[in-house]
Amino acid sequence: MYIYDEHDQRLVDExxxxxxxxxxxxxxxxxxxEQFLPLRLQNGLYVQRLAxxxxxxxxxxxxxxTQMRKLAHISRHYDKGYGHFSTRQNLQLNWPKLxxxxxxxxxxxxxxxxxxxxxxxCIRNTTTDQFAGxxxxxxxxxxxxCEIIREWSTFHPEFAFLPRKFKIAVCASEADRAATQxxxxxxxVVHNAEGETGFRVLVGGGLGRTPVIxxxxxxxLPKQHLITYLExxxxxxxxLGRRDNKxxxxxxxxxxxxxxxxxxxKVEQEWATIKDGPxxxxxxxxxxAKSFFHSPDYASIDDNAAEASLAEQAAQNPAFAxxxxxxxxxxxxxxYAMVTxxxxxxxxxxxxxxxxxxxxxxxxxxxxxxxxxRASHQQNLILAHxxxxxxxxxxxxxxxxNFATANINYLTDMICCPGGDFCALANAKSLPVxxxxxxxxxxxxxxxxxxxxxxxxxxxxxxxxxHHIGHIGILGVDKKGQEFFQISLGGSQxxxxxxxxxxxxxxxxxxxxxxxxxxxxxxxxxRTEEESFLDTYRxxxxxxxxxxxxxx
Amino acid sequence: MPNKIIxxxxxxxxxxxxxxxxxxxxxxxxxxxxxxxxxxQKDTLAQRGQLGVWLNSDESPQLIAxxxxxxxxxxxxxxxFADGRGFTYGRELRQxxxxxxxxxxxxxxxxxxxxxxxxxxxxxxxxxGVDLDKALDSFADFSDAYQAAIDQPEPLFxxx
Ligand code: HEM
Ligand code: SF4
Numbered sequence: 173m174y175i176y177d178e179h180d181q182r183l184v185d186e187x188x189x190x191x192x193x194x195x196x197x198x199x200x201x202x203x204x205x206e207q208f209l210p211l212r213l214q215n216g217l218y219v220q221r222l223a224x225x226x227x228x229x230x231x232x233x234x235x236x237x238t239q240m241r242k243l244a245h246i247s248r249h250y251d252k253g254y255g256h257f258s259t260r261q262n263l264q265l266n267w268p269k270l271x272x273x274x275x276x277x278x279x280x281x282x283x284x285x286x287x288x289x290x291x292x293x294c295i296r297n298t299t300t301d302q303f304a305g306x307x308x309x310x311x312x313x314x315x316x317x318c319e320i321i322r323e324w325s326t327f328h329p330e331f332a333f334l335p336r337k338f339k340i341a342v343c344a345s346e347a348d349r350a351a352t353q354x355x356x357x358x359x360x361v362v363h364n365a366e367g368e369t370g371f372r373v374l375v376g377g378g379l380g381r382t383p384v385i386x387x388x389x390x391x392x393l394p395k396q397h398l399i400t401y402l403e404x405x406x407x408x409x410x411x412l413g414r415r416d417n418k419x420x421x422x423x424x425x426x427x428x429x430x431x432x433x434x435x436x437x438k439v440e441q442e443w444a445t446i447k448d449g450p451x452x453x454x455x456x457x458x459x460x461a462k463s464f465f466h467s468p469d470y471a472s473i474d475d476n477a478a479e480a481s482l483a484e485q486a487a488q489n490p491a492f493a494x495x496x497x498x499x500x501x502x503x504x505x506x507x508y509a510m511v512t513x514x515x516x517x518x519x520x521x522x523x524x525x526x527x528x529x530x531x532x533x534x535x536x537x538x539x540x541x542x543x544x545x546r547a548s549h550q551q552n553l554i555l556a557h558x559x560x561x562x563x564x565x566x567x568x569x570x571x572x573x574n575f576a577t578a579n580i581n582y583l584t585d586m587i588c589c590p591g592g593d594f595c596a597l598a599n600a601k602s603l604p605v606x607x608x609x610x611x612x613x614x615x616x617x618x619x620x621x622x623x624x625x626x627x628x629x630x631x632x633x634x635x636x637x638x639h640h641i642g643h644i645g646i647l648g649v650d651k652k653g654q655e656f657f658q659i660s661l662g663g664s665q666x667x668x669x670x671x672x673x674x675x676x677x678x679x680x681x682x683x684x685x686x687x688x689x690x691x692x693x694x695x696x697x698x699r700t701e702e703e704s705f706l707d708t709y710r711x712x713x714x715x716x717x718x719x720x721x722x723x724x
Numbered sequence: 725m726p727n728k729i730i731x732x733x734x735x736x737x738x739x740x741x742x743x744x745x746x747x748x749x750x751x752x753x754x755x756x757x758x759x760x761x762x763x764x765q766k767d768t769l770a771q772r773g774q775l776g777v778w779l780n781s782d783e784s785p786q787l788i789a790x791x792x793x794x795x796x797x798x799x800x801x802x803x804x805f806a807d808g809r810g811f812t813y814g815r816e817l818r819q820x821x822x823x824x825x826x827x828x829x830x831x832x833x834x835x836x837x838x839x840x841x842x843x844x845x846x847x848x849x850x851x852x853g854v855d856l857d858k859a860l861d862s863f864a865d866f867s868d869a870y871q872a873a874i875d876q877p878e879p880l881f882x883x884x
């Protein structure tokens with residue numbers, strides 16, 4: 173993973189000092205609330221329903237056991253002993269004290285972490301595939317490019333006060349595990365006919381009130397131009413993005429209003445003035461960035477033998493067999509596998525982890541995965557490089573910590589935002605709904621029979637829980653002061669991305685699990701063999717679901 | 725009486741007078757006129773010994789690209805500090821139009837933006853309501869930066 177040199181370290185240290193000074197001036201009344209707002213947001217500090225909320229960046233989702241132990245310490249010492257892994261590869265703390273945030277940032281800086289630009293109208297933490305550098309279906313490791321983007325976007329002097337937040341995601345594999353089409357800029361690493369690396373760049377995606385799937389702006393951008401091209405896009409957006417209405421301020425609205433051709437033309441004009449300029453990337457810089465992401469020191473393992481003994485272990489232990497099938501994925505290196513630790517046990521808020529569990533994950537990472545951990549946008553954690561002959565041991569430790577629910581990609585592996593229990597913008601409490609669904613559908617065999625289903629829940633139309641791109645999406649709405657939930661079907665976040673369609677009038681919180689059950693029953697009746705929920709939905713459309721769910 | 729502003733890294737006296745957007749009369753002395761006034765009275769204004777123009781946040785430097793030689797000062801107004809268009813304008817003036825005169829920030833920008841403004845090519849700051857000597861500290865918030873900008877044309881990756 174990326175290791176700071178003296179430059180990186182100095183910048184985060186200086187950031188801590190800067191923010192300490194700003195906090196002091198704020199507390200002394202020298203900065204107004206309004207002026208302090210963007211300053212604290214750009215250091216990840218929101219003021220929420222019950223307390224401030226601090227968002228800590230895990231750049232492109234990769235971190236190490238030392239950093240995880242520090243997060244555990246911070247959660248224990250400055251908060252109430254737990255944290256929330258979000259869909260943006262960040263960790264959120266729900267109860268820090270405003271006065272203590274500079275100290276928390278200093279603790280973070282001591283392990284090469286920060287909360288820079290995790291909020292505010294600036295370029296946010298760049299996200300990517302949680303399996304980067306390990307997945308079998310990968311073209312290249314996307315993280316060197318993410319790091320190059322991280323450096324460019326960190327304290328970018330021109331783009332700290334954009335019309336609205338700006339999110340960039342990168343993917344480099346067959347499956348898009350980073351939902352790149354739902355980002356302000358989505359970048360896909362591609363190779364051309366000559367085998368050279370470049371980027372297919374998409375622009376103008378996003379969720380929120382107006383969900384939009386991103387549009388291609390360039391099909392092959394030679395890799396050396398990455399930064400100048402991004403800069404050109406941001407410059408056009410910074411000048412032309414709407415600032416009169418924050419609901420119309422995202423780049424997706426601008427791209428739509430101008431049309432992609434006109435937008436592209438503007439970007440090309442802007443780009444012409446900086447293309448091949450000093451920010452053009454060099455081979456030396458690609459080599460430097462890549463040097464941090466070389467493969468760990470894999471043992472040489474006979475994969476067939478490892479598979480054979482795994483099969484034996486699985487035959488004797490059905491729970492382990494289930495887990496292997498659902499929570500373990502194919503690795504690039506023979507004899508290795510990727511393990512997803514499920515943070516979706518029934519009765520626990522999706523993505524939440526206690527300080528003690530954080531330490532347990534750190535220990536497991538040290539013991540089994542070269543000390544490295546990943547956070548996924550589905551709010552789970554990953555040990556990316558586990559020897560197949562150690563999978564059983566990992567399974568047992570994961571069970572002891574409640575991380576072994578064998579539900580990855582199944583209905584109860586849901587995405588859920590913090591909702592009305594924590595968030596000041598919420599229309600409804602999303603967490604109790606997720607728990608009620610988990611309780612109703614805790615029969616794993618039934619879940620496996622249903623096949624993979626993404627169920628995503630947001631407490632309001634800001635869509636932090638990605639409800640637009642769930643196969644089943646659930647959205648909290650306010651009806652005359654009462655909490656209701658609107659259900660939509662048919663969203664997808666993969667390469668075949670689609671936005672979910674609203675089923676019909678909304679339901680009370682108590683009714684949601686039964687409605688979900690009806691939807692699933694309809695699917696089971698209508699599906700042909702091997703057809704997933706999404707396939708069936710796409711074949712039959714929303715009407716059969718609508719008719720049955722609302723039938724009197 | 726002169727105002728105090730920050731210019732080229734120090735607190736200095738300043739005699740420039742900024743005319744408001746509705747102004748039609750141009751007084752004697754060093755004035756910074758709104759774009760509309762410049763557009764309406766180019767010929768007479770161009771005769772003055774000293775002249776500045778100011779752009780609002782929806783007025784791109786493109787609009788004065790052909791007349792930059794007339795201005796000792798181009799001021800960029802921040803109607804609200806969160807309106808970040810001016811950062812791009814500063815950079816555009818220096819980088820695309822190679823403007824060598826004074827680029828001044830006016831309006832509602834705040835002390836905590838000085839470092840970024842400076843990087844974007846601003847060299848004068850009409851900052852209101854704060855202790856200017858203390859505000860100078862904010863220029864040193866960071867000792868280096870990753871990106872190329874006006875103050876440092878080479879990105880860090882070429883200097884590591
Ligand atoms: C609790 C405090 C939170 C607040 C106040 C908040 C606020 C918001 C707002 C206002 C938006 C809409 C932005 C727009 O449409 O322009 C948004 C979008 C989003 N938030 Fe949050 N959020 C919070 C927590 C979270 C959490 C915990 C996650 C991750 C689980 C998250 C992930 C996202 C995502 C993925 C989007 C959609 C981004 C897009 O439109 O591209 N947020 N959030
Ligand atoms: S979706 Fe709404 S309720 Fe949920 S975290 Fe985001 S802003 Fe809060």
